[in-house]
Amino acid sequence: MLELENAPAIQGLIFRHFQGASDYASMAAVLTASETADHTERNVSAGDIANAFQHLRNCDPFNDLLIAEVGGRMVGYARGWWENDLTAGQLVHHNGFLVPEWRRKGIGQTMLRWMEKHFSEQVLPGNTGYFQVNVTQFQKGAAIMLQRAGYQPLRCFYLMVRPTLEEIAEFPLPEGLEIRPVNPAHYRALWASVDDASQDEWGYAELTEDDYQDWLTSPHFQPQLWQVAWDIATNQIVGHVLTFIDEGENTQSGRKRGYTEGVGVGRHWRRRGIARALISRSLQAQKAAGMTESALVVDSDSTSNAIRLYESCGFQTVKRDTIYRKQFPAADGPTKAIQRRRNGDRQ
Numbered sequence: 001m002l003e004l005e006n007a008p009a010i011q012g013l014i015f016r017h018f019q020g021a022s023d024y025a026s027m028a029a030v031l032t033a034s035e036t037a038d039h040t041e042r043n044v045s046a047g048d049i050a051n052a053f054q055h056l057r058n059c060d061p062f063n064d065l066l067i068a069e070v071g072g073r074m075v076g077y078a079r080g081w082w083e084n085d086l087t088a089g090q091l092v093h094h095n096g097f098l099v100p101e102w103r104r105k106g107i108g109q110t111m112l113r114w115m116e117k118h119f120s121e122q123v124l125p126g127n128t129g130y131f132q133v134n135v136t137q138f139q140k141g142a143a144i145m146l147q148r149a150g151y152q153p154l155r156c157f158y159l160m161v162r163p164t165l166e167e168i169a170e171f172p173l174p175e176g177l178e179i180r181p182v183n184p185a186h187y188r189a190l191w192a193s194v195d196d197a198s199q200d201e202w203g204y205a206e207l208t209e210d211d212y213q214d215w216l217t218s219p220h221f222q223p224q225l226w227q228v229a230w231d232i233a234t235n236q237i238v239g240h241v242l243t244f245i246d247e248g249e250n251t252q253s254g255r256k257r258g259y260t261e262g263v264g265v266g267r268h269w270r271r272r273g274i275a276r277a278l279i280s281r282s283l284q285a286q287k288a289a290g291m292t293e294s295a296l297v298v299d300s301d302s303t304s305n306a307i308r309l310y311e312s313c314g315f316q317t318v319k320r321d322t323i324y325r326k327q328f329p330a331a332d333g334p335t336k337a338i339q340r341r342r343n344g345d346r347q
Contacts, residue, residue, distance in 0.1 A: 002066070004114055008106030010205075012071035015110070024049040024072035027067075034076075034097035039138040039319075043252040055214050058082045068098070068107050068335075075102040078111040080119055083205060090129030092119045092328070096142075102204050109145055116149075120328050130293045130325045137320045151324040155202065156300040158307070160315035162260075165287040165294065168314075171277040173229055177238060179281065180230050182223035186237075190228060191215065191244040193237040197248055225258075225289065227281040229274055239265040239274040241282040244254030245289060258286030260296045260315075263306075279313050 001013045024046035031049075035042040053061060059081035068076040070105070076098035085091040094115045098108050115130060133151065135143050182190065195207045215221060225243035230236065242262025250256055260282050265274045286294050297317065298306050307317075 002114075004110055006113070007110045009068060010105060010107075012069075013038045013107070014169055015114070016067050016068060016069065017063070018065040018077075020062075021050065022069065023074070024053075027077055030074055030076060030099055031079050031097045033099045037100040037103075038136055040136060041249060041253045043248070048219065056081065057210070064118070066113065066118075068102075071340045075099050076107055078115055080115050082119065085129075085203070085205065088130050088325075090127045092129065092131050094119075094131065094133060098347075104141060108142070109149075112145065112149060116328065128327070128329055130327055133324045135322050135324055137322070142322070143322070146326075149326065151326040153322050154325045155323045157321045157323070158298050158300055158317045158318040159321070160296050160298060160307075160310050161257075161318050162283065162294045162314040164314075165283055165292055166313075168280055168283045168287065171273060171280050173274065174272050176232055177229050177274070177313075178232055179227060182226050182228055186211075186228070187216070189224075190240060193240060193266065194242075194262065194264060196266055197240075200267065202301065220246070220259075225282070225285050226262075227278045227285065229278060231269075236267055237266070238269040239278055241278045243282045243285055245286070245291065253278065256290060256292045257289040257295045258282075258289065260286070260294050263296070274327070275309060276313060279310075283313070 002017070004015050007013065007015065028044045028046045028049050031044045032042065035044075059065075059079065061079065064081065065077060065079040067074055074097065078094060078096035080092055080094035082090060082092045094112075094117075096111050098111075116280050119131070127182070131144060131151070132154075133142075135146065175215045180186075191212050198204050198207075206254055220242075222244045225245070227243065228237055229239040240262060241260060243258060243260060245258045260279055263275055263279065283294055285333075296310065298310060300307070300320075
């Protein structure tokens with residue numbers, strides 16, 4: 001049990017560290033209840049938590065995860081991890097999940113203070129950088145709490161949905177390009193193409209071999225649905241859409257949704273209609289797989305006019321997520337909130 005400063009006086013409330021696999025089922029229940037309350041369609045199992053925790057980076061859950069219990073029942077938890085960001089320097093991400101009946105009682109605020117203190121003093125002593133948190137438009141209480149703690153909104157991302165897969169317009173690829181079925185011999189070249197197409201995106205981090213191996217084992221790795229365009233003359237990949245279907249999510253929500261994600265075109269091949277042509281084929285592939293709608297997430301400040309592109313393909317904005325940041329100093333220095341930067345860059 002941990003003694004935390006300024007914790008709320010709630011009978012039976014304790015805070016403790018992660019104890020291993022025995023916590024997975026309770027964490028899954030907390031996460032699912034929290035996300036449901038925040039209008040996020042997600043049903044997480046203990047197995048999902050276990051799988052995610054096999055791939056943690058720069059996070060030791062036994063030290064970097066805080067659990068809240070009331071009367072021996074887990075009611076919330078928070079986890080943090082860090083990375084070196086090309087534009088922000090040291091970046092500490094953290095998230096928190098709290099069941100709805102125990103919100104607005106000071107538990108979330110206590111977990112937030114612990115997370116900041118823990119990473120500032122124990123994990124990253126002497127460094128400067130930023131704390132970063134993602135907040136959905138329905139997490140109004142979390143947004144208020146973060147702003148009171150010195151966080152400021154930095155950037156928004158939109159969930160866009162195409163509500164039907166009827167009347168999909170067809171767009172031709174430029175002459176000299178062709179679609180090829182994806183086979184294992186293409187995986188490395190496709191991974192390099194993903195990295196190349198992502199380098200001018202906000203928050204880009206160089207992809208590693210560990211990232212590649214995680215990609216190969218991801219449940220969203222569904223090459224039979226992917227649309228990959230090749231330049232016939234050079235035998236090079238010029239663009240891709242890494243379509244996937246989340247069957248578990250569809251079962252939970254009672255819908256048939258595919259995802260038009262991983263949209264990318266090589267920097268020297270842009271503004272030739274390649275992305276639109278690949279998206280059209282991706283939508284057709286989702287329809288052929290029995291889906292009735294499609295979704296994607298897009299950066300609201302994208303420099304490539306991505307929102308306009310997706311709208312032209314029938315997608316509509318349905319939800320907004322906001323990235324909040326707060327500057328952290330060396331362990332013994334004052335904390336100051338950053339100003340909004342428009343051109344800067346969840347278990």
